[in-house]
Structure formats: structure tokens, C-alpha cells
Amino acid sequence: MSNWNALWKFGGILLLAYVIVRGFGTPLQPGLVEASPNRLAPGHAVLELTAVGQPFAQEGATPEGFTLVLRSGQDLIATQLTAVGPHGVSAAALIPDQVPSPALDAFLFTPESGTLFLGNAFFIEGAGIGPVPESFATTAPEDTAPQLGFSFPYQPNIIESIRNLLWHVPMWFAMFFVMGIGFVASLGQLRTGDARWDHRAEAAVRTGLVFGLLGLATGSLWARWTWGAWWVSDPQLNGALVTVLLYTGYLILRAAMGDDERVGRLAAVYNVFAFVMLVILLMVLPRYTESLHPGKDGNPGFNSYDLDNSLRAVFYPAVIGWGALCYWMYTLRLRMNRLEHRLLTK
Amino acid sequence: MNTAMMSTLILNVLQGFFFGSGKAHVVTGVALIILAGIAWSLWRMDRRLTTLERDVNDSPS
Amino acid sequence: MQGGFHNAIRTAKTVAALEWRLEWRQGHQLASVGLFALSSVYVAFQAASRDVSPGAWTAMLWLVYLFSGFTAVGRLFDRERSSTRRYLQWTANPLGLMLGKLIHAILTTTALSAIVLCGFLLFLGWPGSDGHNVTLVILAAWLGGLSMTTTLVFVTAVASQIQTGGNTLGAILGLPLLLPQLILATRMTAGALQGTPWPMLSEIPLFLIALSAGTSVIACILFPYIWRA
Numbered sequence: 135m136s137n138w139n140a141l142w143k144f145g146g147i148l149l150l151a152y153v154i155v156r157g158f159g160t161p162l163q164p165g166l167v168e169a170s171p172n173r174l175a176p177g178h179a180v181l182e183l184t185a186v187g188q189p190f191a192q193e194g195a196t197p198e199g200f201t202l203v204l205r206s207g208q209d210l211i212a213t214q215l216t217a218v219g220p221h222g223v224s225a226a227a228l229i230p231d232q233v234p235s236p237a238l239d240a241f242l243f244t245p246e247s248g249t250l251f252l253g254n255a256f257f258i259e260g261a262g263i264g265p266v267p268e269s270f271a272t273t274a275p276e277d278t279a280p281q282l283g284f285s286f287p288y289q290p291n292i293i294e295s296i297r298n299l300l301w302h303v304p305m306w307f308a309m310f311f312v313m314g315i316g317f318v319a320s321l322g323q324l325r326t327g328d329a330r331w332d333h334r335a336e337a338a339v340r341t342g343l344v345f346g347l348l349g350l351a352t353g354s355l356w357a358r359w360t361w362g363a364w365w366v367s368d369p370q371l372n373g374a375l376v377t378v379l380l381y382t383g384y385l386i387l388r389a390a391m392g393d394d395e396r397v398g399r400l401a402a403v404y405n406v407f408a409f410v411m412l413v414i415l416l417m418v419l420p421r422y423t424e425s426l427h428p429g430k431d432g433n434p435g436f437n438s439y440d441l442d443n444s445l446r447a448v449f450y451p452a453v454i455g456w457g458a459l460c461y462w463m464y465t466l467r468l469r470m471n472r473l474e475h476r477l478l479t480k
Numbered sequence: 481m482n483t484a485m486m487s488t489l490i491l492n493v494l495q496g497f498f499f500g501s502g503k504a505h506v507v508t509g510v511a512l513i514i515l516a517g518i519a520w521s522l523w524r525m526d527r528r529l530t531t532l533e534r535d536v537n538d539s540p541s
Numbered sequence: 542m543q544g545g546f547h548n549a550i551r552t553a554k555t556v557a558a559l560e561w562r563l564e565w566r567q568g569h570q571l572a573s574v575g576l577f578a579l580s581s582v583y584v585a586f587q588a589a590s591r592d593v594s595p596g597a598w599t600a601m602l603w604l605v606y607l608f609s610g611f612t613a614v615g616r617l618f619d620r621e622r623s624s625t626r627r628y629l630q631w632t633a634n635p636l637g638l639m640l641g642k643l644i645h646a647i648l649t650t651t652a653l654s655a656i657v658l659c660g661f662l663l664f665l666g667w668p669g670s671d672g673h674n675v676t677l678v679i680l681a682a683w684l685g686g687l688s689m690t691t692t693l694v695f696v697t698a699v700a701s702q703i704q705t706g707g708n709t710l711g712a713i714l715g716l717p718l719l720l721p722q723l724i725l726a727t728r729m730t731a732g733a734l735q736g737t738p739w740p741m742l743s744e745i746p747l748f749l750i751a752l753s754a755g756t757s758v759i760a761c762i763l764f765p766y767i768w769r770a
């Protein structure tokens with residue numbers, strides 16, 4: 135066992151350890167989650183905004199330094215913050231009887247975390263259309279730069295589960311990567327008939343399937359948290375499921391053929407077919423249909439979370455780490471196949 | 481809507497809870513242990529394969 | 542490949558013609574599938590009578606169609622197993638063979654879709670209230686069947702090489718491959734039954750045709766490798 139070998143293998147493990155520590159240990163940036171009551175009438179109103187994050191986590195924080203402003207069209211409406219606590223903020227506001235737009239966005243200016251935003255937080259019922267009268271209006275306070283340190287961005291609905299980005303996405307990348315190896319191996323098998331290509335293909339599909347199943351599992355957990363359901367009928371998800379089923383079929387095919395010497399060629403044909411279907415189902419089809427899945431405006435997901443620098447610092451190592459782990463598992467299976475072949479053909 | 485508010489309430493309490501009482505550390509620790517276990521079993525398989533390969537190579541009959 | 546493309550076309554025509562002639566002589570393949578389909582429709586009718594929602598109607602249609610399709614295509618490559626036949630066809634161009642099988646399968650599907658659809662209309666009638674788009678339903682049934690069949694032809698070709706249990710394996714392997722086509726076809730059928738406007742459904746036939754064409758192309762490219770025993 136050469137030292138270079140051990141280097142990349144344990145390097146991958148170390149990277150994953152770093153990803154775990156950083157991934158779970160980094161705090162989340164604060165964000166506004168929800169507003170209540172949704173419907174407001176002109177006049178006096180008591181507002182509640184639920185928020186997550188450090189500024190709100192302490193009991194008994196003062197509203198000092200916090201400012202809440204509601205925006206309708208281009209005009210701003212003032213509010214009076216009454217409390218800041220673990221639930222978020224409470225405020226009192228005078229709702230005018232004419233507004234440029236009945237939908238109100240909420241901006242919360244915080245002393246250390248910059249400006250938090252919640253779009254379409256409130257709707258005004260029973261007000262006319264027109265500019266906000268002077269007595270209700272206000273100007274925006276200064277935007278302070280957030281002093282948040284190393285922290286993960288806040289995304290609505292996703293909140294803390296953004297950490298799953300370091301598991302789910304790299305796992306699918308790893309699967310693609312290793313299935314690609316399998317595809318090339320199957321092409322080689324068809325061209326030359328050399329059994330060594332067949333070993334590579336089988337090892338690749340087996341390893342890729344593990345990561346595909348993990349990808350489905352992490353995705354399902356994520357869906358339960360963000361969309362409320364373990365599974366939805368969605369082009370991306372359906373494509374992923376079919377792909378995993380396809381490769382399972384590959385293993386079943388190999389098992390059914392047993393020791394038939396044509397296993398290699400037949401399996402290779404099926405694998406080529408499966409990979410082409412994978413590309414179509416997971417990369418082509420979802421781009422032309424609407425999908426709930428993040429990142430489906432033509433991109434496989436790199437830009438879907440407006441990757442923060444802090445996220446990037448953990449995401450890229452995660453991709454490399456999971457890739458290295460996947461490749462290690464692939465080489466182990468490959469060596470097993472080769473050994474088996476050698477022992478059987480002696 | 482109520483459940484979302486409930487969950488965020490729990491979340492916020494969790495946040496202070498999570499880091500304050502070390503729950504984040506528990507999760508991290510568990511994950512690291514699992515990772516170590518996986519790494520160790522892979523390494524073991526690796527070494528066994530190397531030994532087997534050497535045996536097969538040395539005695540080709 | 543022996544003889545190149547021209548040879549392939551000639552072989553394809555011969556194979557297709559051969560299959561059809563055998564069909565008429567022995568007569569039992571299409572008839573048995575037709576019988577299977579109609580019996581299934583009748584079971585559906587017994588279960589649901591004429592009070593069916595568009596969703597249930599679509600589901601039953603495609604389930605019946607799916608299993609009839611399996612039955613129809615599943616034995617397509619059976620004759621190729623017999624050793625004498627294999628010897629006779631040793632000189633045949635594999636590409637032509639596949640093309641011939643595909644053409645035969647497409648014709649069978651067309652007939653099958655007509656049988657299944659007519660059976661459903663006869664027993665179950667149109668589901669729900671009016672507003673169904675007849676041409677779209679026919680189109681959905683035919684295109685869905687087409688994409689199902691092309692995939693099944695390929696899978697059956699692969700599975701037929703397996704000595705034991707090849708038939709059931711073809712179904713097992715084929716089912717996941719058919720999921721995308723079935724999802725598209727059922728969506729189009731349900732939409733057509735409820736009178737969904739054409740622009741909303743327009744991309745589905747394109748996808749189905751693309752999938753069918755793509756599968757046929759890959760099947761033709763890969764079949765020579767399977768065939769070379």
C-alpha cells in the first residue's frame with residue numbers, strides 16, 4: 135500500500151470530518167419567517183413577526199437599535215417596535231387608508247445582523263390606491279453592514295436544513311461521477327470484450343447505486359422538512375427514482391444471468407442504455423418542465439442557494455470529500471471483482 | 481400556518497438550546513463517530529484486499 | 542455489419558413481413574393479447590360500472606394497456622431462441638432484424654391501442670361530464686403505447702438472451718424504464734378527458750415521440766451487440 139494511496143483516501147475522510155464539524159457547527163444567519171396577522175385593516179394594528187437567529191434567541195432583548203418598516207410599492211410605513219424576543223418581534227403600526235399596493239413587505243433593520251426581509255408579509259384590505267399620506271410615512275434608516283462572521287445564509291422554508299446541502303448534493307454528484315465511469319467502462323466492454331472493463335462497470339454501478347439511494351434518502355428528509363411531504367410527483371424526483379430503479383435492474387440482470395459468459399456484454403448493453411436514460415431523465419427533461427426542485431431554471435443547482443462564501447467554504451470540500459469516499463468504495467469493489475475473476479479462472 | 485409558527489418557535493428555542501446546551505455538538509459527535517466507523521471498515525477491507533492480492537500474485541499456481 | 546444499410550432495410554422488410562404472415566397463419570398472438578385486453582377491460586367495468594372519474598378511467602386504461610403491452614411484446618423474441626431458427630437467421634442482418642421487430646411491434650401497438658380504447662369506450666363510456674377531446678385521447682393512447690412498446694422491445698431483446706426466467710425478467714426490467722412514459726401518457730390522457738386546452742398539453746406528445754425515437758435509435762445501435770452470441 136503506497137503512501138500516496140493512503141493520502142487521498144484519508145484526505146477524503148478528513149475533508150468529510152471538516153465538513154461535518156463546520157457543517158453542523160456553523161450558526162445560521164437570522165431571518166424573518168412569518169408575519170401575523172396576514173390581513174390588516176386601515177387603522178391601528180398589532181403586528182407579530184416570527185424570526186430565527188441570534189438577535190432573537192435571548193430572552194428580554196430590547197428593541198433598541200431595531201427598526202421595522204413596511205413597504206408598499208415605493209412608499210414606506212412606520213411602525214413602533216414593542217418587543218424583541220425568542221419569538222421574533224412585536225410592533226404596533228398605524229395602517230393608512232390609501233396605499234400604492236395592498237401587499238406589504240417587511241424590513242427589519244437590526245443593529246448587528248444587517249437588514250432582514252420578508253416579502254408580502256401583510257395584505258391590507260379595505261384601503262384605496264394612492265400614495266401613503268405624510269403622517270404614516272417614514273424614511274428608511276441606514277442600512278448597517280451585517281457583522282455575522284462565519285455563518286450560513288438564511289433561506290425561507292429551508293432555514294436550518296440548508297446544512298443538508300453538504301450531503302444531498304455531493305452525493306448525487308458522486309453518483310453521476312461514478313456512473314460516468316461505468317458508462318465509459320461499458321463502452322469499452324462492447325468495443326473490446328475485455329473482462330476488465332466489465333469489472334469496472336459492475337463496481338461503478340454498485341457504488342453509484344449506494345450513493346443514489348443515499349441521495350434519495352437525504353432528499354426525502356429534506357422534502358419532508360421544507361415541503362411537508364416525504365415524496366411528491368415531480369419530474370426531478372421521478373427521474374431520480376427511475377434512475378435508481380434502472381441501475382437496480384442492472385444488478386438484477388447480472389444476478390439472473392449468473393455465470394453465463396455473455397453476462398459482460400449484455401450487462402454492458404443495458405448499462406449504456408441506462409446511462410443514456412439517466413442523462414435524459416435527470417438533466418434534459420427537468421429543464422423543460424416545471425419542477426419544485428431547487429435550481430431548475432436551467433442550472434443543476436449551483437446557484438440555487440446564492441451560495442454564500444461561508445457555504446462555499448464547506449460545500450466545495452464536501453463535494454471533494456464525498457467524491458473521494460465514493461471513489462475509494464469503487465476501487466475496493468473493483469479490486470474484489472478482479473480478485474474474484476483471477477481466483478475463478480485459475 | 482400555526483404549525484409553521486410552532487415549529488419556528490421551537491426552532492428559536494432550539495437555536496439557543498442547540499448551541500447553548502451542546503446539542504449541535506452531540507449531532508456533530510455522532511456524525512463523526514459514524515464517519516470514523518465507515519473509514520475504519522473501508523480501511524480494513526482495503527488492507528485485506530492488499531494481502532489477498534499479494535498472496536494471489538506470489539503463488540500463481 | 543454485413544452488407545450495410547441497404548441490406549438492413551431489405552432484412553427489415555422481410556422480417557416484418559414474416560412476422561405478419563406468421564401472425565395471420567398462427568393467428569393467436571394478437572388475438573390472445575386482444576382477448577387479454579378485453580377481459581381486463583371487462584373486469585374494470587365490473588369493478589367500476591359506468592360511474593368513473595377521469596382520473597380512475599385513466600388509471601385503469603393505462604394499467605390494462607401496460608399489461609397487455611407486456612404480453613404482446615414479451616414473446617416477440619421467443620422464436621429467436623429455438624436453435625434452428627437461430628441458425629437460419631445467422632445470416633440475417635441484426636440491424637434489419639431489430640428494425641423488423643420494431644415495425645411489427647409498432648403495428649401491433651396500433652392495433653392494441655385501438656382494441657383497448659374501443660373496449661373502454663364500449664363498456665365504460667366517457668368518464669365524467671363532457672369536454673373530452675377525442676383526438677387527443679386517441680393520440681395519447683397511441684403515442685403512449687408507442688413509447689411503451691419501443692422500450693419493451695429493447696428490454697425483451699436483452700432479456701431473451703437469458704436462458705431461464707427471461708420473460709418475467711423482461712417485465713421486471715421494463716417497468717422502471719416505462720415509468721417516465723407512463724407518467725407523461727397518463728397526464729396527457731387525463732388532461733384530454735377533462736378538456737384541458739391544447740397549449741398546456743402540447744409538449745407531452747413531443748416528449749413521447751422524442752422518447753420513442755430515442756429508445757428506438759439506441760435499441761438499433763445496441764442490438765447487434767446483444768445478437769452477436
